[in-house]
Amino acid sequence: MVSPLTFTIEHGSTSCGARTGVIQTRHGAFRTPAFMPVATKAAMKGLSPAQVLSTGSEIILNNAYHLMVRPGDDLVARRGGSHAFMRWHGPILTDSGGYQAYSMSDMVKLTDDGVRFRSVVDGAMVDLTPERSIEVQNNLGADIIMAFDDCAPSIDPATMNRTRQRLAEGRSGLASKGYDHAKRLREAHERTIRWLERCRRAHRRPDEQALFGIVQGGTDLDLRRLSASSVCSIELPGYAIGGVAVGEGTQEIRRVVEFTAPLLPRERPRYLMGVGYERDIVAAVRAGVDMFDCVLPTRNGRNGQAFTTTGRLHLRNAVHSEDDGPIDHRCDCEACRGGFSRAYLRHLFLAQEMLGPTLVSMHNIRHFQRLMLDIRRAIAEDGWSLLAARWPVISDGPAAARPGP
Amino acid sequence: MVSPLTFTIEHGSTSCGARTGVIQTRHGAFRTPAFMPVATKAAMKGLSPAQVLSTGSEIILNNAYHLMVRPGDDLVARRGGSHAFMRWHGPILTDSGGYQAYSMSDMVKLTDDGVRFRSVVDGAMVDLTPERSIEVQNNLGADIIMAFDDCAPSIDPATMNRTRQRLAEGRSGLASKGYDHAKRLREAHERTIRWLERCRRAHRRPDEQALFGIVQGGTDLDLRRLSASSVCSIELPGYAIGGVAVGEGTQEIRRVVEFTAPLLPRERPRYLMGVGYERDIVAAVRAGVDMFDCVLPTRNGRNGQAFTTTGRLHLRNAVHSEDDGPIDHRCDCEACRGGFSRAYLRHLFLAQEMLGPTLVSMHNIRHFQRLMLDIRRAIAEDGWSLLAARWPVISDGPAAARPGP
Numbered sequence: 009m010v011s012p013l014t015f016t017i018e019h020g021s022t023s024c025g026a027r028t029g030v031i032q033t034r035h036g037a038f039r040t041p042a043f044m045p046v047a048t049k050a051a052m053k054g055l056s057p058a059q060v061l062s063t064g065s066e067i068i069l070n071n072a073y074h075l076m077v078r079p080g081d082d083l084v085a086r087r088g089g090s091h092a093f094m095r096w097h098g099p100i101l102t103d104s105g106g107y108q109a110y111s112m113s114d115m116v117k118l119t120d121d122g123v124r125f126r127s128v129v130d131g132a133m134v135d136l137t138p139e140r141s142i143e144v145q146n147n148l149g150a151d152i153i154m155a156f157d158d159c160a161p162s163i164d165p166a167t168m169n170r171t172r173q174r175l176a177e178g179r180s181g182l183a184s185k186g187y188d189h190a191k192r193l194r195e196a197h198e199r200t201i202r203w204l205e206r207c208r209r210a211h212r213r214p215d216e217q218a219l220f221g222i223v224q225g226g227t228d229l230d231l232r233r234l235s236a237s238s239v240c241s242i243e244l245p246g247y248a249i250g251g252v253a254v255g256e257g258t259q260e261i262r263r264v265v266e267f268t269a270p271l272l273p274r275e276r277p278r279y280l281m282g283v284g285y286e287r288d289i290v291a292a293v294r295a296g297v298d299m300f301d302c303v304l305p306t307r308n309g310r311n312g313q314a315f316t317t318t319g320r321l322h323l324r325n326a327v328h329s330e331d332d333g334p335i336d337h338r339c340d341c342e343a344c345r346g347g348f349s350r351a352y353l354r355h356l357f358l359a360q361e362m363l364g365p366t367l368v369s370m371h372n373i374r375h376f377q378r379l380m381l382d383i384r385r386a387i388a389e390d391g392w393s394l395l396a397a398r399w400p401v402i403s404d405g406p407a408a409a410r411p412g413p
Numbered sequence: 414m415v416s417p418l419t420f421t422i423e424h425g426s427t428s429c430g431a432r433t434g435v436i437q438t439r440h441g442a443f444r445t446p447a448f449m450p451v452a453t454k455a456a457m458k459g460l461s462p463a464q465v466l467s468t469g470s471e472i473i474l475n476n477a478y479h480l481m482v483r484p485g486d487d488l489v490a491r492r493g494g495s496h497a498f499m500r501w502h503g504p505i506l507t508d509s510g511g512y513q514a515y516s517m518s519d520m521v522k523l524t525d526d527g528v529r530f531r532s533v534v535d536g537a538m539v540d541l542t543p544e545r546s547i548e549v550q551n552n553l554g555a556d557i558i559m560a561f562d563d564c565a566p567s568i569d570p571a572t573m574n575r576t577r578q579r580l581a582e583g584r585s586g587l588a589s590k591g592y593d594h595a596k597r598l599r600e601a602h603e604r605t606i607r608w609l610e611r612c613r614r615a616h617r618r619p620d621e622q623a624l625f626g627i628v629q630g631g632t633d634l635d636l637r638r639l640s641a642s643s644v645c646s647i648e649l650p651g652y653a654i655g656g657v658a659v660g661e662g663t664q665e666i667r668r669v670v671e672f673t674a675p676l677l678p679r680e681r682p683r684y685l686m687g688v689g690y691e692r693d694i695v696a697a698v699r700a701g702v703d704m705f706d707c708v709l710p711t712r713n714g715r716n717g718q719a720f721t722t723t724g725r726l727h728l729r730n731a732v733h734s735e736d737d738g739p740i741d742h743r744c745d746c747e748a749c750r751g752g753f754s755r756a757y758l759r760h761l762f763l764a765q766e767m768l769g770p771t772l773v774s775m776h777n778i779r780h781f782q783r784l785m786l787d788i789r790r791a792i793a794e795d796g797w798s799l800l801a802a803r804w805p806v807i808s809d810g811p812a813a814a815r816p817g818p
């Protein structure tokens with residue numbers, strides 16, 4: 009079998025688990041540790057592929073769930089797959105659709121076979137099984153595809169406040185009266201392993217698309233160890249840590265990632281799903297994680313929230329109305345380098361001009377790519393204190409929280 | 414006095430009144446006949462200045478009314494004016510705000526002094542006089558600024574259906590019982606001349622900004638002749654034809670423009686405001702018009718309507734769902750040349766992705782710039798039949814209608 013992916017480690021940190029490397033796919037290479045911005049529906053919101061490239065992004069995400077329900081994975085396949093459809097010629101990763109099916113939809117049934125839910129597009133019943141998820145991802149044709157797993161909540165809903173409880177119920181597999189969190193986690197773990205085997209058997213393009221397994225286990229470190237051991241016993245091109253940053257705080261994220269990352273094979277890429285803020289990324293890199301994705305840059309960008317090395321700015325605030333400076337003096341993105349002032353960006357948001365979300369999303373993605381550049385340099389030079397000096401936000405930023413689905 | 418603008422005629426058609434030329438401003442030159450896309454609020458909707466440049470646009474419009482009410486012309490002046498604020502380094506033209514004040518707002522009072530209306534932003538009372546309009550435009554700092562005129566309706570509201578009547582009432586100067594259309598037109602004409610003198614006296618930057626006068630007169634050719642004679646008796650760097658395409662059909666537009674354009678001085682740029690569809694532009698060019706502006710490319714682009722040489726496409730239509738072709742095979746815009754298919758664009762509109770409006774607006778602006786390129790070539794080579802062959806839409810396109818304010 010031809011390998012759909014090769015991972016070359018270039019530098020290992022002498023003081024921690026961090027490493028730099030290069031992952032080669034059929035659509036080109038990307039450097040690790042890598043940040044992957046999210047083009048949910050095969051579009052990076054208001055950014056053209058050329059503008060995404062200008063942020064230094066080398067690999068992007070598509071969401072299988074969204075493209076399955078609209079325009080349909082079969083239609084995308086007939087267009088030549090995601091790359092041809094959206095005109096992004098670099099590497100793409102698709103998630104399995106599981107996380108969205110659990111968290112976004114009216115999930116009506118969870119069985120050993122899979123999940124049944126109502127489509128957010130037209131309310132139609134949709135069945136998502138390991139086989140169907142892989143079929144969808146084979147159709148979309150991404151370079152890296154993800155196993156379909158049973159996404160139990162990381163935290164016992166009983167310990168959450170009511171809002172979080174309601175949110176978690178969708179993710180919990182129909183949590184209701186008589187719910188036993190420990191039992192649910194074990195069930196999800198066992199089902200995830202059975203489903204991973206089904207995913208691997210269903211995979212029709214193993215020479216072209218690298219299937220990654222996902223380690224679950226919530227905040228229970230024993231279960232994480234068990235999950236890592238079971239998932240990694242199946243030989244795959246890469247492994248991911250799932251079920252992190254789904255409501256727990258930054259300390260808890262750190263504890264789980266620092267425990268789990270070293271359990272994954274050293275010679276394979278390690279991907280921490282859905283994380284996150286700058287400080288969480290740096291901590292995970294130090295634990296040995298290679299790949300990250302997050303919707304924060306584009307989601308916050310759309311709302312006028314800009315990331316800077318010293319913290320986040322709310323560009324709608326009146327304090328920016330006469331500020332001729334860029335979002336971040338240290339930034340070289342099209343918005344900052346192009347001289348678009350905070351005053352102008354504030355105007356765009358107040359006037360509801362689409363250009364505002366576009367410029368700030370572009371800045372925010374570049375912000376994370378600049379962080380990854382500096383992280384890779386810190387690894388190669390073992391210069392962690394210099395990194396902390398250049399990025400005050402990684403020492404005293406806001407508490408971590410994963411944005412919703 | 415230093416001239417803020419020079420106009421050099423390069424070719425005159427041997428068969429009609431058309432001419433090509435170059436207009437030089439302090440912010441660079443643009444070729445005529447020119448199409449100016451509209452960046453109402455100092456932003457071309459979802460397009461960055463670099464993307465606007467990629468369409469071949471050499472001059473753009475800002476609307477004085479919108480920028481006066483938000484963020485305020487004084488704030489823009491403190492940022493260095495429109496060019497610095499929006500990072501567009503080429504020529505800019507601002508309208509006087511009159512058209513918007515009449516048509517968009519709750520106009521509460523029209524007197525010899527000016528108009529009073531409610532701001533669409535916060536409901537505050539705003540007075541717009543010739544002096545204030547010029548002050549706003551001096552603050553914004555565009556290369557070409559427009560006289561503030563009394564915008565009477567072109568058509569007698571009594572002859573309109575009720576919807577048009579209600580629309581026209583805002584434009585008519587509080588038309589009500591006892592309204593005498595002929596009298597209203599004469600009054601508007603006389604007031605426009607008085608206001609033009611006041612604009613010229615109020616203009617504080619005549620060395621930097623070229624003030625254009627506006628000929629009114631509706632569809633009454635005698636009144637057009639009188640207006641042209643009066644307006645052109647005041648020596649100005651350029652003259653515009655206003656009050657066209659405000660509800661009348663394509664034949665009527667043509668009749669008025671073909672009559673009025675030759676009445677304006679041959680050696681000055683002639684600007685037909687707010688027009689329009691391709692066939693209207695070609696007819697006006699042949700009558701000797703040099704400059705055009707219209708919101709159609711961006712407004713229709715936002716709604717998924719694309720212009721092509723053979724007519725307009727509605728990209729949301731199901732017929733495009735599996736179409737791998739570009740919007741227009743003849744087009745060299747970023748969307749068509751970049752390989753974005755009709756199927757993908759349809760997906761973007763159905764999924765409400767901002768990238769759809771951006772790509773189609775970019776295409777639509779390029780469509781009009783390609784038309785202008787071909788028109789300039791037709792003038793230089795007197796190749797009008799070749800133009801008609803390449804642009805079927807100018808022979809059998811839809812009836813003309815000016816989009817609303």
